[in-house]
Amino acid sequence: MARDNMELFSSILKPLLLAIVSFLPSQEATRTPILLQKWSKIWQSEENIDFNENFFVDSTSDENKQEQRKVFINFITSWIAHFPSRAINRFSLTVSNPQTCGETIERCVAFTIQRGVKELILDFPDPKWEDNDFDGKHALFQLPTHVYQLGLSLESLKLYSCGFDAQDFLNFGALKDLSLGWIEVKIKTLKKLLSICRTIESLNLKKCWNLANFDLGDEPLGLTRLVVNKCDSEYFIFNAPNLKYFKYSGVVFTSDINVRAIEEVDIDFSQESEFNERGNELCQILHDFSAANILTVCSYLLQVVPSGDEPVKMQSALNVKHLTLKTKMHSYELCGFEFMLNSCPLLEKLILDISPQLIFEDYTLPYQVDLKKFWQTRRVFPECLKNSLKVVEVIGLRATNEELMTCCFLMQGKVLEQINIKLWNEDDGKEEFRRGSAQLLVKAQKGSKNLQISID
Structure with missing residues (x-):
């Protein structure tokens, strides 16, 4: 029976295999190279790549966690080394303690640049952090400077506990979707981002601190979508005449806003x-x-x-x-x-x-x-x-x-x-x-x- 099943998988056409793999949850897809070499090759032809440490590290023992984490890092290294030279659409990396694997992160970023990625997600917050305790928190990793080389190819950027230089956003001439989380975002930084990168249409802020006074001034913004999630914002001032979607989670706020197209x-x-x-x-x-x-x-x-x-x-x-x-x-x-x-x-x-x-x-x-x-x-x-x-x-x-x-x-x-x-x-x-x-x-x-x- 097992042999018959293997022959059945081998007879499936590549487009159908690709469709099957695309519907697999990421934690299942990461196991496909172990199951069947052909499936590994098919998965490597995917345009959306998700490396999530949580799919590999699930032990309660610190010693086992370190071993599982090592397997995860090695998996990424091997995967990138064998990936074909072709464009990708989306690349996501979720890893804790990014300071200890900076070389791997740099390698991942270089990988995405070479393949002109359109959506980049770097997710680094400490899993032990509590939702409303921002005291003593800081970005655990700094966005590698060569990310800014993505220029006109990058359309969506999501950074969690990952610092950045707002001035370098000038290079992102096609960026439409920006998400920031678990990081200090001063209002002057946010204003600079929106002023120099006017292509941004969707802004998502999650558990960012120093945004109590959310004052973006009177100048019209190009935003069509704004999400503010648990940022302790108490006051909103902004002029977003094209804003269609607004989602907020936090404390009661006062406001002076223009959202006539909401x-x-x-x-x-x-x-x-x-x-x-x-x-x-x-x-x-x-x-x-x-x-x-x-x-x-x-x-x-x-x-x-x-x-x-x-x-x-x-x-x-x-x-x-x-x-x-x-x-x-x-x-x-x-x-x-x-x-x-x-x-x-x-x-x-x-x-x-x-x-x-x-x-x-x-x-x-x-x-x-x-x-x-x-x-x-x-x-x-x-x-x-x-x-x-x-x-x-x-x-x-x-x-x-x-x-x-x-x-x-x-x-x-x-x-x-x-x-x-x-x-x-x-x-x-x-x-x-x-x-x-x-x-x-x-x-x-x-x-x-x-x-x-x-x-x-």
């Missing part, structure tokens, strides 16, 4: 650990991005946004047509839920992404209401339920009272066509109960005769 926004304030009455600030943030068609908000916003001067809805309506709420469906989130429904009169699709969230014990009700009978006592019926909301998706339903009563309220939508429910997938012995409770919704009163309910 289409999609994802804001997550899960780094906030205390309940504060900052509803006005959250309303201002929503107002800044009011033109967006697609919006994702977090549980913190649902709990806090009604604490402002306008606790029921925004003074000026949002343009949102597709809204995702990351929620625990806790009673403390219900006022914020209502606030968002009332603030999105054009809403067509609503997703409730139910998952564990931080619920603030010191939560304060924004107005007098019985949370146990919240939806039954609503005096204002949201405009979106009257005119536009057609699809509701519930992901992770646990069949709590808050969840079921919320679904019943949404089912009163006059033009609602679909409610798609995906039950919480957890082996806790309650799946039958969840499914049975969810099935009761099928028999509940509906506001639209066209409503279809599916439960998975």
